[in-house]
Amino acid sequence: MNSLIKPETPDFTQLKDEDIQQLAARMKQAITQASATSPGILNFAREKAETAATEIRFLLMQHERNLNAGLPDTGSQYYHLVNRKLNRYLAVLIALYRCEPGYILWMADSHPQVLLWVLTSADLESLDEEACAFALLLVDKLPAKQWLQIVTLASSTRVPLVLQSAAISELSQAELAMQALIRRGELTEAFASLCIREGTENVSVLARYQLARMGQEAGINWINEHGDPSKSLFTHLLVRKDKVAWLRRELLPQADALTDVSVYAILNRLPESFELPAFQQDQQAYLKAALAGDPEAVQPIIDAIQIETNDTRLENWVHALTLMLGELLPVRVADLDVKYDGQQAAEILKIWWQNNHGGLTLSPMMRMGSALSYTSSIDALRSQSLPAEFRTWVWKELCLNGGIYVAYDPMSWPERQRRAIYTLSNNTTAAERYNQRIRDAAVGR
Numbered sequence: 001m002n003s004l005i006k007p008e009t010p011d012f013t014q015l016k017d018e019d020i021q022q023l024a025a026r027m028k029q030a031i032t033q034a035s036a037t038s039p040g041i042l043n044f045a046r047e048k049a050e051t052a053a054t055e056i057r058f059l060l061m062q063h064e065r066n067l068n069a070g071l072p073d074t075g076s077q078y079y080h081l082v083n084r085k086l087n088r089y090l091a092v093l094i095a096l097y098r099c100e101p102g103y104i105l106w107m108a109d110s111h112p113q114v115l116l117w118v119l120t121s122a123d124l125e126s127l128d129e130e131a132c133a134f135a136l137l138l139v140d141k142l143p144a145k146q147w148l149q150i151v152t153l154a155s156s157t158r159v160p161l162v163l164q165s166a167a168i169s170e171l172s173q174a175e176l177a178m179q180a181l182i183r184r185g186e187l188t189e190a191f192a193s194l195c196i197r198e199g200t201e202n203v204s205v206l207a208r209y210q211l212a213r214m215g216q217e218a219g220i221n222w223i224n225e226h227g228d229p230s231k232s233l234f235t236h237l238l239v240r241k242d243k244v245a246w247l248r249r250e251l252l253p254q255a256d257a258l259t260d261v262s263v264y265a266i267l268n269r270l271p272e273s274f275e276l277p278a279f280q281q282d283q284q285a286y287l288k289a290a291l292a293g294d295p296e297a298v299q300p301i302i303d304a305i306q307i308e309t310n311d312t313r314l315e316n317w318v319h320a321l322t323l324m325l326g327e328l329l330p331v332r333v334a335d336l337d338v339k340y341d342g343q344q345a346a347e348i349l350k351i352w353w354q355n356n357h358g359g360l361t362l363s364p365m366m367r368m369g370s371a372l373s374y375t376s377s378i379d380a381l382r383s384q385s386l387p388a389e390f391r392t393w394v395w396k397e398l399c400l401n402g403g404i405y406v407a408y409d410p411m412s413w414p415e416r417q418r419r420a421i422y423t424l425s426n427n428t429t430a431a432e433r434y435n436q437r438i439r440d441a442a443v444g445r
Contacts, residue, residue, distance in 0.1 A: 014198075034100040062082050094127060108141060119156075125155075132154070139173045151163070160186045174202075182210050214405065262284075286320040402430030
């Protein structure tokens with residue numbers, strides 16, 4: 001079977017609207033060609049594709065849920081089962097593509113997420129190395145977050161070239177392609193500099209922010225002089241030498257206008273952030289209490305669990321306790337509404353907390369059942385039961401207080417997460433900075 005896309009040079013080329021139009025025309029032609037086969041064969045192919053797509057869509061949801069729930073254990077049977085099933089149904093769709101690409105390309109409207117998974121897979125690349133370019137046609141078929149998540153996990157080696165070709169262009173897909181390169185950890189300093197010179201304004205800004213995170217001086221200077229904290233407050237705090245003073249002087253007075261300022265105040269251990277949150281009024285109270293790690297928050301959290309009727313908020317309260325007190329907590333989110341409801345969980349926790357709380361040694365700031373430290377925070381990233389939201393904030397805290405930037409995405413493949421965690425855990429300088437900051441904060445309480 002011949003590729004539907006003409007081979008390009010190994011390096012990326014700047015895409016134009018005509019290229020996207022040609023891609024769309026080739027996809028339409030492939031679907032038309034497949035539709036011209038005999039009705040019996042066409043119906044058989046459609047039924048096989050529909051069945052496989054339905055299964056893959058469900059399995060992708062399970063896969064995303066697994067990644068969100070915590071770092072999957074290398075020995076997790078369920079995680080590996082989901083991946084084996086994904087590969088099995090992927091093989092079905094690739095076999096159909098081998099017969100006629102149009103046998104699966106018609107799913108662009110009905111199953112765009114599934115089609116994107118197939119088109120960006122290494123398995124299909126071995127059959128048609130240019131097929132992943134069709135991923136750009138699916139940007140408008142999916143919510144941006146969903147498109148990004150699939151492309152972040154894409155295994156085709158051609159994906160970076162496709163993303164670069166789109167990011168440097170003036171296409172509507174440019175900004176999302178740039179975001180994908182950043183999430184995949186594939187934005188090089190050279191390409192970022194090229195995007196600053198030749199990319200669209202939004203792409204240029206994304207490139208400058210990433211260069212700043214990577215420690216490039218020109219990017220840092222631009223952020224400090226022209227950057228907008230609302231675009232990436234994390235980056236601004238990461239690159240500023242006076243981050244604590246700046247946070248206190250410039251940002252806290254406008255905390256109501258800037259998202260997450262009060263959470264960043266906790267990460268940076270500002271003394272004015274040590275007060276317990278308003279547990280019933282503050283929508284981020286679970287997160288603030290968890291990151292602060294104050295044992296005084298445990299009983300109010302148990303009280304909140306006792307009266308909580310919303311399932312998501314109930315789970316968040318239990319996760320908050322897990323981040324503070326560790327995996328030995330006698331209540332697990334997986335067991336809510338299975339072994340006990342919220343009120344029963346609160347009673348279990350109340351008895352446990354009042355009876356020596358499992359023998360834990362308490363400190364003013366707790367993390368994963370130990371005193372807050374660089375090591376206990378790394379343990380949180382390794383947790384199999386902390387959601388992506390919590391692990392992302394812990395990673396930000398490690399970067400900010402450790403004076404280090406290591407790309408990390410809790411929704412990426414576990415192997416990539418473990419590489420990032422390994423890099424973080426072996427940086428002794430960052431550990432010393434982080435632990436010194438925590439010691440200083442403890443003195444200021």
